[in-house]
Structures are given as structure tokens and as C-alpha cells.
Amino acid sequence: MSGVPSIDDKGAQSLWNSISGTASWCCQKMYVYFWGKRILIVGPTEAGKTSLCDYLRYRALHPPGYTQRTISKNDTGAFLLSYKESGSVNAQVKCVVELPGHVGPIKHAQDAFDRKPHAIIVVTDLTAPSQGQNSSAVWVQSFFEHLELQWAGARRVYNPLQFCAILLNKMDQKDKVGSERLGKLRYALRRAIGQNFKLCRGETKGEPGIYETLLVDNPEGAKLIDAFIFQLIQQIGAKR
Ligand SMILES: Nc1nc2c(ncn2[C@@H]2O[C@H](COP(=O)(O)OP(=O)(O)OP(=O)(O)O)[C@@H](O)[C@H]2O)c(=O)[nH]1
Numbered sequence: 001m002s003g004v005p006s007i008d009d010k011g012a013q014s015l016w017n018s019i020s021g022t023a024s025w026c027c028q029k030m031y032v033y034f035w036g037k038r039i040l041i042v043g044p045t046e047a048g049k050t051s052l053c054d055y056l057r058y059r060a061l062h063p064p065g066y067t068q069r070t071i072s073k074n075d076t077g078a079f080l081l082s083y084k085e086s087g088s089v090n091a092q093v094k095c096v097v098e099l100p101g102h103v104g105p106i107k108h109a110q111d112a113f114d115r116k117p118h119a120i121i122v123v124t125d126l127t128a129p130s131q132g133q134n135s136s137a138v139w140v141q142s143f144f145e146h147l148e149l150q151w152a153g154a155r156r157v158y159n160p161l162q163f164c165a166i167l168l169n170k171m172d173q174k175d176k177v178g179s180e181r182l183g184k185l186r187y188a189l190r191r192a193i194g195q196n197f198k199l200c201r202g203e204t205k206g207e208p209g210i211y212e213t214l215l216v217d218n219p220e221g222a223k224l225i226d227a228f229i230f231q232l233i234q235q236i237g238a239k240r
């Protein structure tokens, strides 16, 4: 009888639905594989790398002391990173990889070279000692020096880096640290980058920016880190 779908029509329809569903799943996987962005998070131990990783992936700020020390690399897998206030800017992320702080800046630089990420985020702790071997500026200097050395030996290799940033994390502690020490830290970080961000710069425009962030639950919420994420998406996202 015409007009009433036969069993065969229904079967064909459901077969078609499952084929088109599988095809779009495969397309999505291929898109992520070929065009998904790789984000690498580096920095000294206890600076806030896991806190950042969790915020990027789940948009959750934890209470202080919630995260545990990262023992081996932490890989989020693929997800869509979008800016909270507007669905119009987003970036398809292939992975966010956090390296454990305890392995040190030389190993982080080696990994940053081997992985060829689209974005490198260096998380530093503004409460760390302002001078000496454990200071954030010394860590950052060592990281970029070694990254620069790697690229010096690989001039013909394509570097897809689109965005690089330094986070001055733990802004809730800035009053304890004081504006003078914070100013000196900023100056030391600028110097460290200025001398060592040439061969490793890839497709980035200008020197890495320094962003103030706060990555634990707090009365002000996530506005500092959201402002940073907006910049990140602007640089690596689809509407570039
Ligand atoms: N006060 C304050 N504490 C923070 C902030 N961000 C992170 N922390 C705390 O700092 C500690 C270390 O944070 P993690 O995110 O685990 O640091 P990490 O860089 O991943 O450390 P490793 O895995 O050891 O390399 C935790 O107790 C966090 O709760 C912040 O903005 N302010």
C-alpha cells in the first residue's frame, strides 16, 4: 500500500541513519586528528598546572589544596574549548598535556620541542622565591634557553606554535608578596623571554604575554582565568 512505509523502507531508513551517524562521527574524529590543537602546560612544581588543566577541561575551580602532585604527564584527550560568555569563539582541542613540575625546565623544554604544540602555557607561582635557583624567573629562563637551543639545531623543521604565554598565578596572594617584588618578578620574566624567544617562536606574533591568574575557588570567581582563555581561543581557535 502506498503512503505507509513497508518494513523494508523502515529498515532502509534506520540503516541510512546509522550510516550517516557513523560517517559524521568519523568526520569529527578526523577533524580532531588533523586540525585539533595541542596545548602544552609547563612550569615549576606547585605552580598551578593541574589546576589550569582541570579548569580548561571541566571549567571547575577547586578549593586550595585540592589537587595532587602530578607524577607523570597528564593528558586530557580531545574536547571543545569555548569561551563562557559567548559560544561564537571556540577551539577544537586535541589534547592538553601537563608535564609534572618535578622533572625540571630542561625536560619540559625537550618535551615542548618533541611535541610541537600549537600553544605553550608556562604557569609560574608568584609566591615562589624572587631570587635564586628556585625562583620563577630562573625556571622560565632555563626553559626558554633550552627550547631555543633545540630549535637552533632544527631550523628546517616546521614549528606550528601559535600562542605562548606566561601565567603569574596565585594572584590571591599578591598583597602578601607586595607590589615591589611583583614588579621585579615581571621585569625578570620579561628579560628571560626577551633574550630567549627567537628561534622557538614559530607562528606566534610578538613575545609571550604575561597574564595574572587565580586558579582556586575564590569570591571573585574565574574572571582572570576566563580573560586569559579568551585570548588563547582568539589565537588558536577556528576564527583566527
Ligand atoms: N592560593 C592559591 N593556590 C593555588 C592557586 N592555584 C593553585 N593553587 C594551589 O597550589 C597547589 C599546587 O597546585 P597544582 O595545580 O597541583 O600545581 P602543579 O603545577 O600541577 O604542581 P605539580 O603537579 O607538582 O607540578 C595546590 O594546593 C593548589 O590548590 C591559586 O591561584 N592560588
Ligand SMILES: [Mg+2]
Pocket: 049, 050, 051, 068, 069, 070, 098, 100, 101
Ligand atoms: Mg600537577
